[in-house]
Amino acid sequence: MGSRPLFRAQHGILARSVLLHDRPIPPAPDLSKATPVAAASWRRWVLEVWGVQQIAAAVRHASPDLSREIDNLKDTPADTKTLRRLALTLLSYILRLTHRPTPFGLIAGITEGRFGAATDVRWGREHRTRTRADGLWFAAVIQQLEAVPGLRRRLRLCANNALRVRGERLVLPWQPRAPQETGTALREVSVRHTPAVRAAVQMTSTPVPYGDVMRKLGAEHPELSTREAEELLDLLITQRMLLTSLQPSGTETDALGYLVRELDRVGGMQHEPVTELAVALQEIHVQMRDLDQRDPVSVEADRQRAALTTRMRQIADQPSPLAVDARLDADLVIPRAVAREVEAAAGVLARVTPEPHGTQAWLRYRERFRDRYGEGTLVPLLDLLDPHAGLGLPEDFHGTPRAPEPDTMHRDRLLVTLAQRAWADGQDLVLDEDLVQRLAHGQAPAPEDLPAHVEMTVSVYAASAQQLDRGEFSVAVRRSSRGWGHFSGGRLAALLAEQGSPSDLLGMLARRPTTVREALPVQVSFPSLLPSGAHITRTPRLVAPLISLSEYRPADPDIIQPRDLSVTCHQGRLHLVSLPRARVLEAAIPHPLQLECQTPTIARFIDELQRGQSSRLIGPFGNLAAWDWGAARRLAFQPRVRAGRSILSPATWRLAHAGLPGPAASTAQWDDAFAALRERWRLPRHVYLERFDHRLRLDLEHPAHRALLRSHVDRPQFGQLTLAESEPDDAYGWCAGRAHEVVTYLASTAPARPAPVIRSAPIAGRDHAHLPGASRYLSARLHCQPQVRRALLTDHLPALAADLNHCVWWTTARDGDDRPHTELTIRMPHPTDAAEAMHLLGLWAAHLTDAGVMNDFALVPYRPHVGLWGTEDALTAAENTMSADTAVIAYQHARLRFPAAQPVLAATNLLAIAVGFHQDVTEGMRWLAAEPKPTTDTSLPRPLLQQARTLAAPDDGWAGLRQAPGGADLVDGPWAQRHDALATYREALRRSPGTDSDAALRALLTAHLRHIGEAPKDTAWRLARAIALAGTRPRRRPTR
Incomplete structure (x- = not known):
């Protein structure tokens, strides 16, 4: 489909695969009949499976509570209901251990690979782990330490760079939630912006010792007593307006190691109130390093993790204080033909996306920006995002309204028709060139509309390496990402950075393509709004330029402060700009933290700025599926979608439409209903049970698997439960039968856009607007329908112009807003003429309103697009x-x-x-x-x-x-x-x-x-x- 690919795959790949392989697992018993004999078999099976060391080690880390229950089962009897629950839960973990390659704990890990001339695969057994402190546990420890007054006075302090002055208040628009907090609400805090507060913030623009701040405050504000100065600083620390040196930044991948070093630097080991805790943290850190040298699934490593977990819980009682990631002992080379197939699949997906030119929220925001500031003007980022001073945030952000849905009626109707036809015929939906053009409906993206880079996760199906080399394969597209580093950054990048040899993949992530010529790729670092996300967000510093938000950092010339950032519009596209560097920045968050509720809004804005104006290759609102069914997603069944050798979307069935009996039905009744459903829906034997990104591979002919399915169907769910077709039984033959995913890195083949001129561009200050009555400009919105504009110009405005002698006036049509209007702008010889002009304009508007020519009138500031x-x-x-x-x-x-x-x-x-x-x-x-x-x-x-x-x-x-x-x-x-x-x-x-x-x-x-x-x-x-x-x-x- 087309001669020149829209994307080009890079040489390197990241392979993700399960650790458990070639280990005999006892078959699951029938879990449908709750008899004493059956319950005894469940108990035997649970204990027999628990005897498989690799399974027990993985589950102990993933679910400590489940592990304790199973350990107690050896000596303590359990009732039938408990045994069934334990068996079902353990079965879920076995299915994850064998079929879900998403990197987590001791279940699945990663390895670097590449595209090459022929298939070359090696799987070893010398896997290694990286053990770190969990984010919730670490936040609780920091909370304990910062609460000790004597230690606090030994620390260095740095002002939070997200602070804003609003009137008489100093405002922090957001802050991470405390470890005990729940919910997703953003919490703004503020204090009175007194001279002492102003001084404390100004003197900590770079890290300063607590004692020095106290001395400077005392010298500049002698009216403050020592106690009052301490209370002021402690208040600012508690509100996170001042950050302490105990808080590691997001590029410190070993947070506990950083904390131990900082405690040692400030003498925390000798400070009596925290000596015991500081020494314990140091010993725990040493034990983590020792643990990572062992076979991760050995009995000895399992015992050491358990002892370490117990000790860490004594310090801060969190359920899972350890975070573990695994690096596989494996080498992987995949034929370049797979890369070409992924390129073709990405090209098709880009051409049929429902939002080919950017998301509605960002397109509408861009129009608002152009309407207010015009092109070529630099708008300070913090002013722009402040709803009291600028535009605020785009729609679809936390706390903002939803953007209207794009007009996809043609695409939706076509896909619904095609899906129903495929269902009736029992066929796949095959995208050929004609169908791609029909789906695009003349709205296919131009090459410059494509994102500069994207990750695409795929699985490769081939019965053997020989078949793969002959081109006898299929590529199943799993997900597409926000950009390079989304699927391979964060904790995974940290894992690669600590391997013995240099990582080619990290070098590639540092050289991200850009949308604009000579734009500077920069990394964005910030604390997660939820402390539990800290382990995900910690990423090594991939590039020197770094936008650091609300982090404690030593002075560094490569750190870009938010106050130095501006946004401009050039040739119809918004860009992030560094004023000191006079250069366009293309920033990215190199980890998979959820954007909508766990990422600070300013960080999300910076990350989405370019991508939001490009073709959307991921689903809406956090859905990372590459194929978007649109309105057809509500159908009970969606067929498999294919293009060439690629499966863009598997056949899928929505269980909300299944009509299965409720929890009160007997097993026989439920099985009969499900058998009828299988026949009616033509369900295959092997399917994946999916909810969000959780997947369990089920054998629908196995009673235990059906019982597991029913347990999910009967349970109240947040989100949709679906069944998706599974891969063929021999699909992974080429890689020794291991379930896997391959992260590929695609770069747009479109030439980069020209960069805007920055050094001579004007900067919009808060005073750039000419307010009615306070300047020589009057600007009025005449809310009338477009068909009335002719009458306005010919019948009504000449009379007003005659009254406004010596004034220059013009009109502008505004039809992009929700309320179409004509904007009338009047320039008077002098600001003192404003009162009379406003009076004449008001009388004129009243006459037109009475006459029914317009339905509303408003004086607005005039903002020239300088x-x-x-x-x-x-x-x-x-x-x-x-x-x-x-x-x-x-x-x-x-x-x-x-x-x-x-x-x-x-x-x-x-x-x-x-x-x-x-x-x-x-x-x-x-x-x-x-x-x-x-x-x-x-x-x-x-x-x-x-x-x-x-x-x-x-x-x-x-x-x-x-x-x-x-x-x-x-x-x-x-x-x-x-x-x-x-x-x-x-x-x-x-x-x-x-x-x-x-x-x-x-x-x-x-x-x-x-x-x-x-x-x-x-x-x-x-x-x-x-x-x-x-x-x-x-x-x-x-x-x-």
């Missing part, structure tokens, strides 16, 4: 040009009577504006001809094109237009005034080198089209460009 139009003289000249263009449109509506089609007249105006801007016919035509050709499948109607050729002829002084009724008066009157205004503006731009004159001209043309109701890049634009092309094309000499 990044687009220029500043000072250039801005004044641009406003005069917009005023002149408004006069042209009003004149045409009121005076012209010749029967020119609207697009023809609009195209003629576009040519006139381009020529006037360049003050040269040839240059203006050449500029318009060089603009990108609009993408469309339809040709221009011949009558329109012929009429345009007659009227739109600037090279002969608009002779065709002058011959039309009223045409000469138009050209010599309003057009001439606009021509002069354009000349003045172009001259002003020459004296303002930081302004992009091409962008300014495009904006003038677009504003004209919107004003007359023509869509940009539509018929009028195409007509103008066609005339320009004809006018600049070399003419052939006649042949003799």
Whole structure:
């Protein structure tokens, strides 16, 4: 499908696979009949399985509570209900241990691999683990230590860089929740911004010892007693407005090791109140390092983990104080043909995504940004995200409204029809080129709309290595990611960083592709909102430039502070910018922490800024499935979706539609109903039971597996339960039968976008708005329907203009908002004229409201788009040009009577504006001809094109237009005034080198089209460009 791939797979891969393999496991008993004999068999089976050391070791770490119950079962009788629960739970773990390759504890691990010429696989048994302190346990320890006054006074302090001043308060918009807290609510805290608080924050902009802060506070604020100064600092520490040196940053992958070193540095080992705890932490850290040198599933390692867990619980009573990750003893080379197949699958998924140009939330946010600030202006990030000072956050963020759903009606109808047809025929849904185009429906993304990079997780199906090398394989697409590092960063990157040899994969993650030329890839580091997420977020420093949010860090020139970040819009796309570096940044969170509820909103904003404006290759709201069924996801059945050798989505059945009996039904009744369901739904023998990313491979002909399925169906669930088809029994033959996933790294083949000019760009301060009554500008929103605009210009605004003598005014069409309106802007000679002008404007608006011309009216601040139009003289000249263009449109509506089609007249105006801007016919035509050709499948109607050729002829002084009724008066009157205004503006731009004159001209043309109701890049634009092309094309000499 297409000759050039949209994505190119990189050389390296990350393989994920289960640790348990080739170990005999006793078959599960029938769990459907609760008789004494059956209960005895359940007990025997549980204890027999528990005798398999690798299973026991993995479950002990994953579920300490379950392990204790099973250990007690050896000596203590249990009732039937308890035995059945233990058997079902243990069966779930066995299925995870054998079939779920998601890295976790001693269940599954990772290894680096690569694409090569032929398959080469080696599985060893010398697996190794990396043992660390769990995030919840570590947070509880920090809480204990920071509560000791004597220790606190030995620490260094650093101000939280997320602090904001709002009026008379110092505000921290968010902070991690305490270990005992539950829920997902964001908690803002604030204190009075007193001179002492201001001083404490300013003097800790870089780390300073607690004692030095106390001395400086005493010197600067002698009114504070020593106790009051201590109470102030302690309050700021408790509220996390000041961070202590006990808090490791997100790039400290060994948090406990950092804490032990810091305690030793400040003399904590000798400070009596914490000596015992500090020594215990040091010993625990040593024991962790020793544990990682052992066979992770050996009896000795199992006992050492148990002893370590017991000791850690004595310090902080958390259920699972140890976090363990495994690195597999394996080498993996996969044929390059698999890489080509993954590239093709990613290309198809990109072409049929329901949001090919970005998510609705981000597209709408971008339009709000452009409406408020325009292009080319730098807006400080913290001001932008503050809802009291800027736009706030996009929709779909925590605490913001939901964005409207994209218009996918055509795609939804087609997919529902195709799914139902596939169900009726018992066939797969196969995507060929014709069907891909039908699903895209003319909305396929342009190459520059694609994300610069994405990870795609796949499983490879081939019965043997020989078949794989011959190309006899299938690729099952599992999930796609937010970008490189999402599936392979965090704790997994830390695991790779500590292996004996340098990691090629980490080197690749450091060289992420970017959307913009010469953009700087940066890493984002921050504390998780939930302490339990800390183990996931700790990532080695992959690149030197680092955006650090709310972290204690020593002074470092490569640390980028949020106060140094701005956002700008360039060529219709938002970018994150570093002001000191004068460079575009492309930031990424290199770990899989859930964005919606566990990530600080500023970090999520920074991470999503580029990706949100690119084709969406993951499901909505945290769903990482690569294929999006749209409305068809609500069907009871979705067929397998294939493209080439790739399975983009497995056949899936939603159990919410199953109609199975409830918990009160007998086993026989439930089995009969399920057998009928299997026949009706054509369920295969082996399926995966799925809820979110949890998967259990079931054999539906095994009574124990059906009992496990029923236990899930009968239990109240958060989220949908589905059954998905399993891989064939011989699918993993090429890799010794191991369940696996391969993380592939894809880079867009599209060229990077040009970078905006930053050094000379204006910066929008909080005072950049001209408020009504306090400046020489008045801006009013006239809420009326688009069809009323003509009457406004011809019948109503002339009277207002006559009253507002010596004022310059213009109108702007605003149709992208939920409430279409016309924006009227008036520039007065002096701010003292504002009162009279407001009075006249109010009387005029009242008359129009009474007459039913408009339904609402509002005075709003005028925010000139100085990044687009220029500043000072250039801005004044641009406003005069917009005023002149408004006069042209009003004149045409009121005076012209010749029967020119609207697009023809609009195209003629576009040519006139381009020529006037360049003050040269040839240059203006050449500029318009060089603009990108609009993408469309339809040709221009011949009558329109012929009429345009007659009227739109600037090279002969608009002779065709002058011959039309009223045409000469138009050209010599309003057009001439606009021509002069354009000349003045172009001259002003020459004296303002930081302004992009091409962008300014495009904006003038677009504003004209919107004003007359023509869509940009539509018929009028195409007509103008066609005339320009004809006018600049070399003419052939006649042949003799």
